[in-house]
Amino acid sequence: MLDPSKYLTPSQIVAELDKYIIGQHDAKRNVAIALRNRWRRMHADPEMQKEIVPNNILMIGATGVGKTEIARRLAGIADAPFTKVEASKFTEVGYVGRDVESMVRDLVEQAVNMVKTRRKEEVKQQAALQVEEVILDALIPPISQPGNRSDMMGFGTSGNTSSSEVPESDLELNERTRERFREKIRNGELEDRKIDIKVSQNPSSGVGVMGPGMDEMQMAGIQEMIGNMMPKKTKKRKVTIAEARKILLEEEASKLIDMDEVKEEAIMKAENAGVIFIDEIDKVASASGKGGSGPDVSREGVQRDLLPIVEGTTVNTKYGVIKTDHILFIAAGAFHVSKPSDLIPELQGRFPIRVELQSLSKDDFYQILKFPKNALTKQYEELLRAEEVELTFSDESLHKIAEIAFEVNAEVENIGARRLHTVMSRLLNDILFEVPDTIPPNAHLMITPELVEERLRDMVKNRDLSQYIL
Numbered sequence: 001m002l003d004p005s006k007y008l009t010p011s012q013i014v015a016e017l018d019k020y021i022i023g024q025h026d027a028k029r030n031v032a033i034a035l036r037n038r039w040r041r042m043h044a045d046p047e048m049q050k051e052i053v054p055n056n057i058l059m060i061g062a063t064g065v066g067k068t069e070i071a072r073r074l075a076g077i078a079d080a081p082f083t084k085v086e087a088s089k090f091t092e093v094g095y096v097g098r099d100v101e102s103m104v105r106d107l108v109e110q111a112v113n114m115v116k117t118r119r120k121e122e123v124k125q126q127a128a129l130q131v132e133e134v135i136l137d138a139l140i141p142p143i144s145q146p147g148n149r150s151d152m153m154g155f156g157t158s159g160n161t162s163s164s165e166v167p168e169s170d171l172e173l174n175e176r177t178r179e180r181f182r183e184k185i186r187n188g189e190l191e192d193r194k195i196d197i198k199v200s201q202n203p204s205s206g207v208g209v210m211g212p213g214m215d216e217m218q219m220a221g222i223q224e225m226i227g228n229m230m231p232k233k234t235k236k237r238k239v240t241i242a243e244a245r246k247i248l249l250e251e252e253a254s255k256l257i258d259m260d261e262v263k264e265e266a267i268m269k270a271e272n273a274g275v276i277f278i279d280e281i282d283k284v285a286s287a288s289g290k291g292g293s294g295p296d297v298s299r300e301g302v303q304r305d306l307l308p309i310v311e312g313t314t315v316n317t318k319y320g321v322i323k324t325d326h327i328l329f330i331a332a333g334a335f336h337v338s339k340p341s342d343l344i345p346e347l348q349g350r351f352p353i354r355v356e357l358q359s360l361s362k363d364d365f366y367q368i369l370k371f372p373k374n375a376l377t378k379q380y381e382e383l384l385r386a387e388e389v390e391l392t393f394s395d396e397s398l399h400k401i402a403e404i405a406f407e408v409n410a411e412v413e414n415i416g417a418r419r420l421h422t423v424m425s426r427l428l429n430d431i432l433f434e435v436p437d438t439i440p441p442n443a444h445l446m447i448t449p450e451l452v453e454e455r456l457r458d459m460v461k462n463r464d465l466s467q468y469i470l
């Protein structure tokens with residue numbers, strides 16, 4: 001079972017979220033409780049467990065205020081598979097091939113990738129040793145006594161084999177040479193030497209399986225089955241040892257992991273820790289209440305399709321059957337036109353926790369620019385550090401950028417903190433182009449409020465310009 005010690009307390013979860021997200025304390029608190037409650041529920045008496053309604057959350061807030069970011073980071077903290085879907089996608093005309101259950105399959109896919117990556121990491125050292133052996137074999141093929149080899153189909157085994165025996169001295173020489181080359185490989189002396197390696201190709205590639213009435217999952221399952229049945233094709237490639245190491249490491253690591261175990265663990269991880277973020281849920285709510293017209297019917301249809309998944313059902317995936325009972329669902333929407341109460345009552349009941357996210361203020365923008373671990377200023381500083389150029393932002397300049405982003409949001413369209421991306425990109429565009437040609441390494445660049453003003457002010461004043469550029 002999952003190790004409870006891996007689970008953080010609600011306040012620890014909030015503290016982790018604080019490292020990336022400014023403000024939105026109410027939302028942070030509630031997702032922290034929901035995460036902890038899921039663990040509590042899983043450890044409750046089985047009889048009671050069935051009665052406890054999962055703490056699914058409905059986030060209400062305008063675009064770009066941190067809804068997705070909170071959910072994504074929450075999953076990251078819990079080392080949980082995460083997937084995001086837009087509810088409105090399911091109402092699109094002609095949107096075929098993706099049913100509502102596909103969000104659960106995406107989650108499992110995500111979980112499989114996570115588990116696979118972790119397991120590959122665990123066997124990396126062992127794989128590296130095998131890779132070394134393959135490279136060595138390509139450089140200095142080993143000689144072995146014919147008698148030592150299990151001769152396939154018994155060819156050449158009749159009669160006296162001693163006539164073709166390799167002299168002991170040759171064997172020793174071969175072994176010594178191999179050891180010398182092993183040393184050289186380890187010391188990285190032969191990185192540029194080219195060798196021939198066999199690379200396996202994806203056997204299922206090029207095999208299209210389609211049939212009437214077949215859904216995405218069945219197709220994928222059959223495709224995988226055929227892939228597994230077909231002999232693995234290999235292709236010979238001439239590559240440097242450095243390249244060979246990369247290619248082979250991946251292959252050898254894959255051979256070392258047990259895919260059945262991976263699937264099993266991934267299903268468990270998705271079931272017990274998965275987070276599904278359903279964005280734009282407001283777009284499937286009918287603003288007119290009980291509408292009878294076409295789009296309303298299809299919107300309500302999507303809600304009805306969502307309901308069993310959120311209530312707890314089983315979904316077939318190509319990795320096995322998954323129960324959705326303990327998956328944490330976070331739905332989000334701006335609810336500018338419709339209201340949460342426009343959702344069908346059953347669905348409302350399944351999202352008992354409502355949190356409202358605040359619109360971001362000028363000061364929030366300033367803090368978003370400055371404090372998060374992944375703050376935009378830190379990202380740009382890091383980009384230029386790669387060129388050995390030091391970029392710094394004065395505090396005043398950050399206030400100025402925040403002010404401009406806020407004004408453009410008010411003037412043109414409120415896209416929340418996303419505006420900071422466009423404003424920063426515009427502000428720093430010239431610098432990013434000039435480095436390293438006219439701004440050489442070791443330069444120090446300080447962004448001042450004057451510079452911000454000079455580069456952006458005209459654009460803000462000119463509504464037409466800012467509409468397209470900022």
Ligand SMILES: Nc1ncnc2c1ncn2[C@@H]1O[C@H](COP(=O)(O)OP(=O)(O)OP(=O)(O)O)[C@@H](O)[C@H]1O
Nearest residue numbers: 020021022062063064065066067068069368417418
């Ligand atoms: N409160 C915040 N603190 C730090 N960064 C934020 C905050 N709000 C938004 N951002 C940043 O703005 C960008 C967009 O945020 P996010 O994806 O969370 O928007 P959203 O609220 O989910 O909007 P939508 O409903 O349109 O998807 C992200 O890069 C995120 O890091």
